[in-house]
Each structure stands twice: as C-alpha cells, then as structure tokens.
Amino acid sequence: MKIVACRECPLRALPAFVDASPDELALIESLKQRQIGLPADAAIIDEGQEDAPLYTLLSGWAFRYKTLSDGRRQILNFLLPGDFIGVQQKMADASPHGVQALTDVLLCVFQRDALWALHRGAPRLSFSVTWLTAHEESLVDDTLLSVGRRSAEERIASLLVMMYKRAATIDEHHGANGVAFPLTQQHIADGLGLSLVHTNKTLRKLERRGLHRIENGRLYLRDAKSLQQLADVYGQGDLAPRPLI
Amino acid sequence: MKIVACRECPLRALPAFVDASPDELALIESLKQRQIGLPADAAIIDEGQEDAPLYTLLSGWAFRYKTLSDGRRQILNFLLPGDFIGVQQKMADASPHGVQALTDVLLCVFQRDALWALHRGAPRLSFSVTWLTAHEESLVDDTLLSVGRRSAEERIASLLVMMYKRAATIDEHHGANGVAFPLTQQHIADGLGLSLVHTNKTLRKLERRGLHRIENGRLYLRDAKSLQQLADVYGQGDLAPRPLI
DNA sequence: CGACGTGTTGATCTCTCTCAATTAGAGTGG
DNA sequence: CCACTCTAATTGAGAGAGATCAACACGTCG
Numbered sequence: 048m049k050i051v052a053c054r055e056c057p058l059r060a061l062p063a064f065v066d067a068s069p070d071e072l073a074l075i076e077s078l079k080q081r082q083i084g085l086p087a088d089a090a091i092i093d094e095g096q097e098d099a100p101l102y103t104l105l106s107g108w109a110f111r112y113k114t115l116s117d118g119r120r121q122i123l124n125f126l127l128p129g130d131f132i133g134v135q136q137k138m139a140d141a142s143p144h145g146v147q148a149l150t151d152v153l154l155c156v157f158q159r160d161a162l163w164a165l166h167r168g169a170p171r172l173s174f175s176v177t178w179l180t181a182h183e184e185s186l187v188d189d190t191l192l193s194v195g196r197r198s199a200e201e202r203i204a205s206l207l208v209m210m211y212k213r214a215a216t217i218d219e220h221h222g223a224n225g226v227a228f229p230l231t232q233q234h235i236a237d238g239l240g241l242s243l244v245h246t247n248k249t250l251r252k253l254e255r256r257g258l259h260r261i262e263n264g265r266l267y268l269r270d271a272k273s274l275q276q277l278a279d280v281y282g283q284g285d286l287a288p289r290p291l292i
Numbered sequence: 293m294k295i296v297a298c299r300e301c302p303l304r305a306l307p308a309f310v311d312a313s314p315d316e317l318a319l320i321e322s323l324k325q326r327q328i329g330l331p332a333d334a335a336i337i338d339e340g341q342e343d344a345p346l347y348t349l350l351s352g353w354a355f356r357y358k359t360l361s362d363g364r365r366q367i368l369n370f371l372l373p374g375d376f377i378g379v380q381q382k383m384a385d386a387s388p389h390g391v392q393a394l395t396d397v398l399l400c401v402f403q404r405d406a407l408w409a410l411h412r413g414a415p416r417l418s419f420s421v422t423w424l425t426a427h428e429e430s431l432v433d434d435t436l437l438s439v440g441r442r443s444a445e446e447r448i449a450s451l452l453v454m455m456y457k458r459a460a461t462i463d464e465h466h467g468a469n470g471v472a473f474p475l476t477q478q479h480i481a482d483g484l485g486l487s488l489v490h491t492n493k494t495l496r497k498l499e500r501r502g503l504h505r506i507e508n509g510r511l512y513l514r515d516a517k518s519l520q521q522l523a524d525v526y527g528q529g530d531l532a533p534r535p536l537i
Numbered sequence: 538c539g540a541c542g543t544g545t546t547g548a549t550c551t552c553t554c555t556c557a558a559t560t561a562g563a564g565t566g567g
Numbered sequence: 568c569c570a571c572t573c574t575a576a577t578t579g580a581g582a583g584a585g586a587t588c589a590a591c592a593c594g595t596c597g
Binding site for chain 2: 543544545
C-alpha cells in the first residue's frame with residue numbers, strides 16, 4: 048500500500064470521524080513523518096522504551112499491555128484503526144506500557160512534538176485528542192470493572208459485546224451479522240485477567256449455549272440480547288436510578 | 293474556608309505544579325464559577341448523570357467508581373488534590389462513572405465549556421489537561437495490571453506503595469515517615485477487586501510481617517523495600533531488558 | 538444505652554488456576 | 568506426498584486462592 052495523504056485518509060470517510068478544515072488537514076499532514084507497515088505480533092513500542100514516537104493506527108489491530116517481571120501479562124486495551132498510539136508517554140520519558148501488533152498493521156508516524164504543535168496550532172484538533180484520550184480511559188475503566196467485579200462468564204460476554212460494537216463501526220465487510228475478530232483466546236485471557244484454559248472453557252460454554260460463534264477470524268453474536276444481559280452492560284435497562292446496594 | 297483566588301491557589305505552591313503566566317491564571321479564574329464544599333461520602337457525580345460540570349479537587353480525597361446493577365462496585369482510581377473531575381463525560385452525555393467524596397472535600401466548579409475555552413485560549417494549559425488525562429489513564433492501567441494479574445498480597449503491597457507516593461507529594465504533614473490515608477478497608481477492597489474479608493486478612497498479614505502500619509488515618513511504610521519487591525513495582529530493578537516470557 | 542460503621546477472625550465453599558494430554562490446521566523441508 | 572514442527576484450541580483432573588457466611592470487638596454518636 049502506498050503512502051496515504053491525510054486528506055485522502057480512508058479513516059476520514061468513516062461516520063465516526065469528524066470533519067476537519069483544509070487548514071487543519073494541512074497541519075496534520077505537515078506533522079506526519081512517514082508511514083510504516085508491521086507484521087502481526089511485531090512490537091510497536093516496548094515496555095520502558097524511551098524515544099517512542101507518536102503513531103496513529105491506519106489499519107489493522109494492536110493492543111497495549113503491561114507485564115510483571117515473571118512474565119504475567121495484562122492487556123490494557125485493544126487498538127483499532129483510528130486510535131492513537133503513544134500519547135501516554137510524555138516526552139523523553141519511558142513508556143509505561145508496551146504496544147504490539149495483533150494483525151498486520153499500517154501506522155502513520157508523527158514527529159514527537161506533534162501533540163504540542165496540535166495544541167498550539169489547532170485547538171479543535173487538540174480538543175479531539177483530549178477527548179480521545181479520555182475515551183480510551185473509559186474503555187480501560189470498563190475493563191477494570193470487568194476484571195475486578197465480573198465472573199469469568201460475565202467478563203467474556205462483556206468483551207464480546209464491546210468488541211463487536213467497536214469492530215462494527217469500522218468494519219467494511221460488516222455483512223452477515225459478523226465482524227472481523229483477530230484475537231486469539233490467549234489475547235482474550237490476557238485482556239480479562241483469566242487463564243487461557245478457563246477462557247477456553249467459558250468461551251465454549253457460551254458458544255454451546257448459542258450465544259455467539261467465532262469462526263475463521265470472525266465474530267458472530269447469535270444472541271446479543273442474552274450476552275448483554277449476562278454482561279450487565281446497561282445495568283438492567285436504564286442507567287440512572289439504580290440502587291447502590 | 294473562603295473562596296480562593298486561582299492566583300493564590302495553595303496547590304500552585306506544590307512542587308508538582310508548573311508555573312502559569314498571569315494571562316493563563318486570569319483565564320482560569322474567569323472560567324471558575326464557584327467553589328463548594330462537600331462532606332465525606334457525598335456524591336459528587338452520580339453514575340449516569342447528564343449535566344455534570346467540570347471540577348477540580350482543591351482539597352480532600354475522592355474516588356471514581358462504577359457499579360453493576362446488583363451492587364458490585366469497582367473503584368477505578370482515587371483522586372487527590374489537584375486532580376480533575378469530570379473530563380471524561382463529553383458534553384451533554386451521561387457520565388460513565390460516579391465520583392464520590394472520600395473525605396470532606398473542597399471543589400472548584402468550572403463552567404461546562406471550560407475545557408474548550410482552555411484549548412482555544414491557552415495551548416499550554418490544554419496541553420497540561422491532555423497530559424493529566426493521559427496520566428490518570430496510566431494510573432488506571434496500573435490498577436488493571438494489579439487486578440488482572442497480581443495476587444491479593446501483591447495487589448495490597450502495590451496499592452500501599454503507590455498511594456504512599458501520591459499522598460507524600462501533596463502531604464504537608466509528611467513528617468514521621470507517615471502520610472494521611474483516609475481509605476477504609478472497604479475502599480481498598482473495591483479498588484483492588486477483592487472481598488472485604490480477604491482484604492482485611494491480607495492487610496493484617498502484611499502488617500504482622502512488619503511491612504506497614506495503618507493507624508489513625510495515617511499510613512506508615514515500615515519496609516518500603518519489601519513492599520515494592522512484593523508488588524514488583526519496578527520489575528525487579530531495571531525496566532528495559534526483561535524477558536517477556 | 539442501643540445502633541451503626543469499621544475492623545477481625547474462623548470455617549466452609551467454589552470459582553478459577555495449574556498440570557497434563559490430545560486434536561486440528563498451517564507451514565516446512567526432504 | 569509425507570514426516571515434522573508449531574501454534575491455537577480443547578478437555579479432564581486435582582489444587583488452591585479468594586469468596587461467602589457467621590460472629591464478635593471496639594469506638595462513635597444520637
């Protein structure tokens with residue numbers, strides 16, 4: 048795939064993205080250094096890396112993770128096309144987490160002070176960056192709720208529902224009620240704080256109950272209602288008036 | 293306590309805060325609407341609340357949380373003086389989490405579009421907002437690693453070390469090797485995805501081993517080294533070259 | 538003084554982990 | 568075309584960390 052000009056960025060076509068003025072696009076384009084492709088499983092940023100640039104995920108999936116010294120790994124969140132990579136590590140400081148490609152990926156590489164340039168020169172865009180950062184945090188919040196308080200079954204159901212929604216918003220082949228789903232069970236386990244074995248058993252249990260199906264790298268929700276209910280995604284209907292105990 | 297002018301904000305004196313120009317201070321001051329005090333345990337933002345303003349925590353502690361419909365609660369992170377409250381909920385949208393006072397608190401209330409005004413008028417400050425948001429996310433990341441992959445003992449040790457560090461940076465009475473620590477065991481349990489009972493037992497075990505002491509709302513680390521080692525805060529020494537398996 | 542919130546401790550119970558083995562598919566080299 | 572290797576998925580069995588249930592202690596407060 049050849050270099051994509053920002054003004055022709057395929058991501059801009061997605062309904063999830065806002066319009067940008069020609070000036071803003073020009074600024075973004077001036078900050079973009081180059082574009083690189085990496086194969087699945089490649090390291091994009093290592094844990095503790097110091098000079099990581101700012102990336103944008105143009106295509107493919109990736110994930111952020113942290114590990115303990117004995118190898119236990121926790122996946123913090125999954126990154127889909129359009130997500131930023133590397134906002135967290137402030138300049139010249141070690142990255143507190145690693146980022147790894149989940150599929151083959153295409154990345155836009157920005158110069159390290161691009162964030163600052165954006166803030167200085169394009170308030171609307173920098174506002175979006177703040178918003179996106181806050182939004183990514185709320186994804187982590189959701190996962191923390193899962194890992195801290197949901198049972199294995201509930202965690203899996205919750206992840207399936209959430210990932211389905213996210214994947215659907217950017218999936219062009221979103222026909223047949225299925226979306227691309229490149230995660231292995233190991234990824235799911237590491238994302239939910241479960242062991243691989245228990246993840247497998249739980250996944251199979253839900254599948255046998257007819258709630259979902261994963262096949263050939265695609266995820267099909269066969270009973271989205273039950274999955275959402277199991278995951279308590281909406282807190283049993285409405286949000287607001289809910290007993291705290 | 294009477295209204296504090298931003299230019300005289302006690303927080304600015306802390307070494308953790310950067311300088312702001314007179315212009316920037318004036319802008320902040322123009323966006324600040326008022327100041328309110330709330331007692332311990334008061335709700336600052338309810339889960340699902342729609343019109344929450346933007347706050348800044350002037351004094352006291354608070355925490356962000358999420359609950360499931362049956363009452364299970366997960367504390368997402370603790371908020372200390374200087375932290376923002378309410379950046380996550382984008383305008384006119386329901387807050388994805390609740391915020392509750394942990395101690396008596398003083399809050400600065402900003403108009404809802406203050407964030408936008410800051411981005412538009414003070415790039416240095418809006419850059420700080422982005423940075424702070426990213427930093428808060430990295431705190432949640434740490435907790436997610438704990439809850440997902442650390443044992444109860446390790447989680448508690450990790451929390452004690454982290455909270456000690458945070459509290460120390462803003463604690464004026466930080467003498468005698470102890471810091472103010474207003475959390476109950478229930479808060480610790482809800483922050484670490486543990487049951488109250490198991491939290492108590494683990495806490496006592498570490499205390500009996502002489503690693504820490506909590507007394508009269510103050511936390512004393514009696515063996516910070518062992519606690520850090522137990523928590524694997526630094527990945528056994530250095531960060532960078534560490535086997536991933 | 539009784540009610541309540543917080544902290545403690547002992548006794549089960551169970552969900553999830555760890556250990557072990559097997560199957561299936563993809564890729565590689567002879 | 569087939570043996571060989573590797574990764575991902577699967578399943579069973581036993582073990583264990585942490586949950587749940589039940590009491591009790593202590594201090595504060597109306």
